[in-house]
Amino acid sequence: MFNRLPFQPKVKKVKWQSEFRISDRLVESYQRGNIFLAGDAAHIHSPVGGRGMNLGIEDAATLAWLIATRTAGRYTAMRHPIARSVLRMTGVQTSLLTSKSAALRSIVSRIVPLLTGLPVIGSKVLEQFSGLNVPFPPWLEKD
Numbered sequence: 611m612f613n614r615l616p617f618q619p620k621v622k623k624v625k626w627q628s629e630f631r632i633s634d635r636l637v638e639s640y641q642r643g644n645i646f647l648a649g650d651a652a653h654i655h656s657p658v659g660g661r662g663m664n665l666g667i668e669d670a671a672t673l674a675w676l677i678a679t680r681t682a683g684r685y686t687a688m689r690h691p692i693a694r695s696v697l698r699m700t701g702v703q704t705s706l707l708t709s710k711s712a713a714l715r716s717i718v719s720r721i722v723p724l725l726t727g728l729p730v731i732g733s734k735v736l737e738q739f740s741g742l743n744v745p746f747p748p749w750l751e752k753d
């Protein structure tokens with residue numbers, strides 16, 4: 611990882627270390643009977659984009675609203691497509707960022723800032739990272 615830094619630090623002593631692996635999984639159904647899954651128990655993906663925790667909080671808020679409105683049966687249909695699209699996007703981004711091909715990484719690090727500097731693309735990327743590319747939460751909608 612240090613080879614991505616602009617300088618090469620010298621590590622003198624390692625006090626603690628652990629292995630970091632990226633999981634990429636999504637349950638088929640968020641519900642079985644009266645058991646509902648939310649958060650990382652339902653979907654887990656690369657931290658690229660920083661969507662995981664927010665996705666889980668949205669799951670829980672959606673489920674609370676569905677239970678309150680006696681429509682909990684809609685939970686999987688509402689949340690599964692959103693998690694699937696986040697997994698798809700984080701998967702692509704992670705593959706590009708962690709590619710073993712120095713040429714590809716170099717292209718990504720030069721081209722992506724140029725593309726995201728374009729207002730049309732930049733605003734789409736911002737929407738995706740901030741989670742604004744998903745349907746507006748129904749419990750926040752006005753009557």
Ligand SMILES: Cc1cc2nc3c(=O)[nH]c(=O)nc-3n(C[C@H](O)[C@H](O)[C@H](O)COP(=O)(O)OP(=O)(O)OC[C@H]3O[C@@H](n4cnc5c(N)ncnc54)[C@H](O)[C@@H]3O)c2cc1C
Nearest residue numbers: 648649650651652656657658659660661662663664665666
């Ligand atoms: C490096 C990294 C960076 C991240 N950055 C971001 C970010 O910038 N933005 C963002 O939105 N998300 C980010 N995430 C994702 C976010 O951390 C997770 O999506 C979120 O913490 C998941 O919350 P959770 O409550 O669903 O699961 P967890 O945080 O895993 O909580 C589950 C809890 O259940 C406990 N538990 C497990 N089994 C049992 C059991 N049998 N009995 C009792 N308790 C049990 C565990 O100990 C744990 O405390 C990042 C993740 C990583 C790894």
